[in-house]
Amino acid sequence: MATPTNFQRSSLDHELKNELKEEENNIEKKKDLTTNPDLFTCMLQIAPADSDPNYIGIRRFLLHRKAESGVLRRKDWRCNGKGYVAYRNYINRPRNWENLQIPSRSSTPGNSGRWITSPSPVSQLLESDSWNSLKDLRSPSQASQALSRTTSFSSNVSDTDDRPRRRSEPAYSFVGMHCIFDQCKAMVTVIKFGHMSSDLLAYGASDGSLTVCSVSMPPSVTKQLIGHSKDVTDFDFSTNNQYIASSSMDKTVRVWDISKGLCIRVIYGVSSQLCIRFHPVNNNFLSAGNAKKEINVFNFSTGRTISKTVVDGEVTAMDHDHTGQLIFCGDGQGCIYTVSMDSHTGALSRTHRNRSSSKHRSAVTTVEYRTFSQLARGPVLLAFTRDGSLSFFSISLEMKGYLTLRCSLKLAARLHSIRAAFCPLLSLEKGEYIVAGSEDANVYFYDLTRPRNTCVNKLQGHGYPVIGIAWNHGENLLASSDFGGTVIVWKRAKTV
Numbered sequence: 001m002a003t004p005t006n007f008q009r010s011s012l013d014h015e016l017k018n019e020l021k022e023e024e025n026n027i028e029k030k031k032d033l034t035t036n037p038d039l040f041t042c043m044l045q046i047a048p049a050d051s052d053p054n055y056i057g058i059r060r061f062l063l064h065r066k067a068e069s070g071v072l073r074r075k076d077w078r079c080n081g082k083g084y085v086a087y088r089n090y091i092n093r094p095r096n097w098e099n100l101q102i103p104s105r106s107s108t109p110g111n112s113g114r115w116i117t118s119p120s121p122v123s124q125l126l127e128s129d130s131w132n133s134l135k136d137l138r139s140p141s142q143a144s145q146a147l148s149r150t151t152s153f154s155s156n157v158s159d160t161d162d163r164p165r166r167r168s169e170p171a172y173s174f175v176g177m178h179c180i181f182d183q184c185k186a187m188v189t190v191i192k193f194g195h196m197s198s199d200l201l202a203y204g205a206s207d208g209s210l211t212v213c214s215v216s217m218p219p220s221v222t223k224q225l226i227g228h229s230k231d232v233t234d235f236d237f238s239t240n241n242q243y244i245a246s247s248s249m250d251k252t253v254r255v256w257d258i259s260k261g262l263c264i265r266v267i268y269g270v271s272s273q274l275c276i277r278f279h280p281v282n283n284n285f286l287s288a289g290n291a292k293k294e295i296n297v298f299n300f301s302t303g304r305t306i307s308k309t310v311v312d313g314e315v316t317a318m319d320h321d322h323t324g325q326l327i328f329c330g331d332g333q334g335c336i337y338t339v340s341m342d343s344h345t346g347a348l349s350r351t352h353r354n355r356s357s358s359k360h361r362s363a364v365t366t367v368e369y370r371t372f373s374q375l376a377r378g379p380v381l382l383a384f385t386r387d388g389s390l391s392f393f394s395i396s397l398e399m400k401g402y403l404t405l406r407c408s409l410k411l412a413a414r415l416h417s418i419r420a421a422f423c424p425l426l427s428l429e430k431g432e433y434i435v436a437g438s439e440d441a442n443v444y445f446y447d448l449t450r451p452r453n454t455c456v457n458k459l460q461g462h463g464y465p466v467i468g469i470a471w472n473h474g475e476n477l478l479a480s481s482d483f484g485g486t487v488i489v490w491k492r493a494k495t496v
Contacts (some may be wrong), residue, residue, distance in 0.1 A: 008159075010332040015326055015398060016049065019325050020437065024382075026424070028186065029057045030290050031315075036337060041100055041372055045442045046305060048065075056100040065385060067093045068232040072332060072496075074171025080429050088492075089405070093302065097162045099365045102315050102388065102481060104416055105169070105466050105470070107248070110125075113344050113490070114491055122348055125371060134464050136305075148258075149360070152291060155236055160421050164471075170456070170457075171444045172423070172426055172433060172456055172457045172481045172492075173457070173492070173493040174457075174459060174478070174490050174491060174493055175491050175492070175493045176490070176491055177426070177461065177488055177489070177490060177491070178215065178219075178477055178489040178490060178491040179371070179489045180484070180486065180487065180488050180489070181203075181211070181216055181487040181489075182198070182485065182486045182487070183211075183212060183219065184203075184205050184207075184209070184211065184485035184486075184487070185207070185484060185485050186205040186206045186207035186209075186485055187206040187416075187467060187482075187484070188203045188204070188468055188481030188485055188486075188487055189204055189205060189231055189417070189467060189468065189481075190203065190204045190207075190232060190233070190235060190467075190468050190481075191203040191204075191235065191468035191470045191479050191480070191481045191487060192235065192236070192237065192304065192420075192470045193472040193473065193477075193479065194237050194241040195237045195238070195239055195240075195241055195469050195473065196243060196473050196475045197237075197277060197473055198472045198473045198476070199214055199215050199216040199470065199472070199476070200212070200213075200214065200237075200241055201213045201214070201215050201470075201472075201487075201489070202235065202237070202244060203481055203487055204234075204235050204246060205230075205231075205232060205235075205237055205369075205480075205485065206230075206231040206232070207229035207231075208226070208229050208230055208231065208232060208248065208250070209224060209225070209226055209228070209232070210225035210226075210228075210232060210244065210246055210256065210485040211223070211224055211225070212224075212225065212234065212244075212258055212261075213292055213303065213474075213487075214477075215253070215489050219489070223258060223261040223327055223453040224261070224350060225246075225256050225261060226242070227256075227263045227266075227366065228248040228250050228252065228254065229248075230248055230249035230250040231248060232246055232247070232248050233247050233248060233249060233272070233273065233274045233275065233334060234274065234275040234276050234317075235247070235276065236276055236277050236278050237278070238278050238283050239278065239280070239283050240283075241258070242257070242258060242259065243255055243256060243257060243258065243264075243283075243288050243396060243479060244256045244258055245273060245276050245278060246276065247273035247275060247276040247288055248272075249272060249273075250275065251268065251269045251270065251271060251273060252266055252268055252271075252327075253266070253267040253269065253273050253276060253286065253298065254265065254266050254267075254268065255267075255286075255300065265300075266303075267298055267303045269288075269290055269296075270290075270292065271290045271291040271292040272293075273288050273289075274290055274291060274314060274316050274317075275288065275289040275315060275316060275317050275318045275329070275347070276288045276290050276317060276318075277302075277318055277320055277327075279320065279324050279343065280320050280322060280323075280324045281323065281324040281343050282324065282343055282344075283300065284299060284301055285297055285298070285299070285300065285306070285343075285346050286298040286299075287299055287318065287327055287341075289314075289316065289317075289318050289322070289329055290314070290315060291314045291315075292314075293310050293311050293312065293313055293314060293315065293331070294308050294309070294310055294311075295308060295309050295310075295311065295315055295318070295327065295329060295348060296308045297341070299346075299350060301341065304360055306346040306347075307346045307347050307348045308348065309339060309348040309349065309350055311329070311331055311335075311337050311350070311353075312331060312333060312335060313331030313332040313333040313335065314331055314332035314361045314363070315330075315331055316330055316331060316332055316364050316365065316408045316417075317330045317364045317366055317367040318330070318367055319368055319369045319381075320369065320399070321369050321371075321379065321395075321397075322339075322369070322371050323343075323451045324341065324343045325340065325341055325342075325343060325402070326332075326338060326339070326340060326341065326397075326401040327339040327340075327341055327348070328367050328381055328401065329364075329443055330363075330365075330367045330383055330385075331355065331363070331364060331366025331442025332357030332361075332363040332364075332384050333361040333363075334355075334361050334362050334364060334387075334389070335353055335354060335355050335356055335450060336353070336364065336381070336383055336391075336393070336403060337350060337352070337354075337355040337453075338351045338352040338353075338354075338400065338401035338402070338403065340400055340401070351400045351401060351402075352399075352400070352401060352402050352403065354393070354403045354490050356385070356389070356403075358382035358385070358389055360387055361387060362385040362387035362389070362413075363385065363386050363388045363417070363419060363454075364383055364384070364385050365384050365385065365386055365414075365417045365419055365420075366383065366384035366419045366420045366421070367380065367381065367382070367383055368381070368420075368421060368422055369381055370381045370382070370424060371394075373394075373432065374432070375392075375432045375448070375449060376392075376394035376404065376406055377395065378394060378395065378397075379395040380392060380393060380406070381393040381394075381395055381403060381419065382393060382421075382422055382434065384415045384419065384420040384436065386413065386415075386416075386417065386418075387413045387414070388410055388411035388413045388414060389408065389409075389411075390408060390409040390410075390411060390434060390436070390446070391405060392405070392406050392407045392408065392432070392448055393406060394406050407448050409434075409446060409454060411436070411447065412438070412439070414438075415439060415440070415465075416465055416467055416483065417438070417467070418436065418437040418438065418439070418465065418466065418467055419434035419437060419467065419469050420435065420467055420469060421432055421434070421439070421445055421469045422434065423435055423472065423475070424471075424475065425447070425475040426475065426476075431447040431448075431449050431450075431456075432445065432447060432448040432449050433445055433447055433448075433456075434446045434448060434468065435469055435471075435472075435478065437465070437466030437467055437469055437480060437482075438465065438466055439463060439465045439469065440465070441460070441462040441463060441466060441482065442458045442459065442466065443458060443462075443466055443469065443478070443480050444457075445457040445458065459478075459490055460479070461488055462480065462484075462486060462488065463482070463484055464482040464484035465482060465483045465484035466480050466481070466482050468480065468481040468482050469481060475492070476491065476492045477489055477490065477492070478490045478492065
């Protein structure tokens, strides 16, 4: 039998080495795929019962990649102190951007993120406050045409609309980003401004942290409240903004002294605490809803349970009326309950239940009370569920909070517990506006008085699904939080 030559041996060794390298590369690729927690989190999210599994899987994969690229773009661009429109136009810049770009003057302090317009046509094109200016970023020769065309910052205005433009901006227009807080590394689950406050802001995250900020110039983080071991599900400010009461998945309710940054009371429960509110008149009462289908009233001073009532599902959202005599709460089945409360003793009693008309029961993520609406000519209630159902109720105070559905809007279903909010001051001017987060990383504005084209505006800038929404007292600032831990404070345009 012939023995292999030295040349044949060296060629066999070379082939074996190549095969071993290919196997090692395949193993490393498999490790990269299996050790990517973001991808697996995105792929393993629960799908609705009536959805196509192939479509859902592909959509989740694409959303994951979109979110990842959005974060990289946001990190590449320094948003603080820059206009929102400039940021939006930056991420949609033309390919030959480096050749076209002419440096513009730096922004001046006190402009709240709006840029000073530079004299060059190209930089004017990139900083234009026009909704349709993105469609005109094709060549520098079109800059003069883009400058001569001004449109409202609204999603319902088309390029072919030749109607005369109003000089004043619509009530729902925004001039840019006021500031950004991105030090949180977990999903920001809930965000709120202080009671009757324009600059005190706080937000809770899925890592159990609570962050208190000031949005007055210069924006800053004032306190970090650490104590919860799981997701912060809700929190509320006391009337004097001295205390915060928070609820968490770790089955506790905590009361914090904001000025000291300390937890002054812990109330332990037997199930996850999902929502919480201070009594609007008697701040010594705390109302909390939990996963055990209970609404509990706690004494702020002693931490003891004063009263409780049971509903038909997990209590996922709640709000008081302005008198403190009624509690409106939503459960995990999409039902809305009205509960009477004695402001002196804290005693609770169920009065009404409004069943969801949807075939698929979905948890309520938002319940918000408002004292007056021009559409209903009285107090109203907003309810938002995870299946995308947005409901607008009128409230009969004479019948102990009986709810009548005035109008509803069906949006796309949500995978996360995304919230919505009233726009009270905007609605006093004209329309009935609602603002809500979304899975596509945008903030949407809806006018419920419109039979068609209810979406009137959207804000772009987040890289992940937008979870929380909150207005300040003057309603000139809107705060939004996302799945990636970023909080953006938007500045509304002044209307003439």
